[in-house]
Amino acid sequence: MANSDQSLTPALKTSPKFIFFTDFDGTITQQDSNDFLIEKFGTGPERRKEMFNDVLYGRRTFRDAFKEMLDGVSLPLDKCIEALLKNITLDEGFKEFYTWARENNVPVVVLSGGMQPIIRALLAHLIGEDEVKTLPILSNDVAPRLGKTLKDEGGWEIAYRDDSSFGHDKALEIRPYANLPDDKRPILFYAGDGVSDLSAAKETDLLFAKAGRDLVTYCRNEKVPFKTFDDFSEILGIVKGIVAGKVSVKGVAARA
Numbered sequence: 023m024a025n026s027d028q029s030l031t032p033a034l035k036t037s038p039k040f041i042f043f044t045d046f047d048g049t050i051t052q053q054d055s056n057d058f059l060i061e062k063f064g065t066g067p068e069r070r071k072e073m074f075n076d077v078l079y080g081r082r083t084f085r086d087a088f089k090e091m092l093d094g095v096s097l098p099l100d101k102c103i104e105a106l107l108k109n110i111t112l113d114e115g116f117k118e119f120y121t122w123a124r125e126n127n128v129p130v131v132v133l134s135g136g137m138q139p140i141i142r143a144l145l146a147h148l149i150g151e152d153e154v155k156t157l158p159i160l161s162n163d164v165a166p167r168l169g170k171t172l173k174d175e176g177g178w179e180i181a182y183r184d185d186s187s188f189g190h191d192k193a194l195e196i197r198p199y200a201n202l203p204d205d206k207r208p209i210l211f212y213a214g215d216g217v218s219d220l221s222a223a224k225e226t227d228l229l230f231a232k233a234g235r236d237l238v239t240y241c242r243n244e245k246v247p248f249k250t251f252d253d254f255s256e257i258l259g260i261v262k263g264i265v266a267g268k269v270s271v272k273g274v275a276a277r278a
């Protein structure tokens with residue numbers, strides 16, 4: 023029992039007092055890498071918007087719509103990554119934040135509906151190949167299509183992480199930490215920008231929501247406390263203050 027519990031909470035290995043969960047697309051990156059691929063090499067912006075609305079109004083699941091949108095991208099995976107490296111900009115402040123977090127035993131866990139090799143390639147570009155190897159990224163993946171390799175035209179498809187209608191339910195990853203008894207439970211932070219972050223963020227103690235993005239609206243509507251941020255240097259300042267005991271989590275959320 024103890025073993026299976028630990029396997030659900032790998033970020034506790036160094037007995038941290040704080041854990042920082044973060045979304046990837048739109049949170050660490052300035053643009054959404056999946057939207058970029060779909061709009062540029064797949065079904066295009068109009069069809070993407072139509073399908074996104076279908077999901078928003080409950081006509082179909084995110085899981086189905088996202089798969090169909092990505093199925094429209096036949097560009098080989100390495101070419102997709104090449105295009106993304108040229109076109110997607112990352113939050114420069116994340117590098118300093120991540121370095122500080124490592125030095126101060128605040129594990130960072132990336133939770134994403136995007137695809138593992140793409141996220142790793144983009145992050146390696148920002149924080150370095152070696153650093154990215156030890157960074158836990160819990161996300162969807164890619165798989166070769168039958169009889170093809172990832173390098174072939176039309177050779178890859180998304181491989182979902184779980185059986186949920188989202189393809190990857192971020193709240194499920196956080197819950198084992200959130201449900202720990204008080205004396206074992208670290209303070210949990212979350213940074214995000216979109217609707218898929220809301221249920222996950224509800225499990226944590228302090229939510230950073232990217233200024234001007236959908237998550238801010240959802241949080242206001244659902245009365246979930248949050249602190250807006252523009253970039254990770256701002257998050258770093260606040261997290262440093264909390265870790266040093268200068269400000270409390272409740273104090274930050276109350277002033278938001």
Ligand SMILES: [Mg+2]
Pocket residue numbers: 045046047048049214215216
């Ligand atoms: Mg996002």
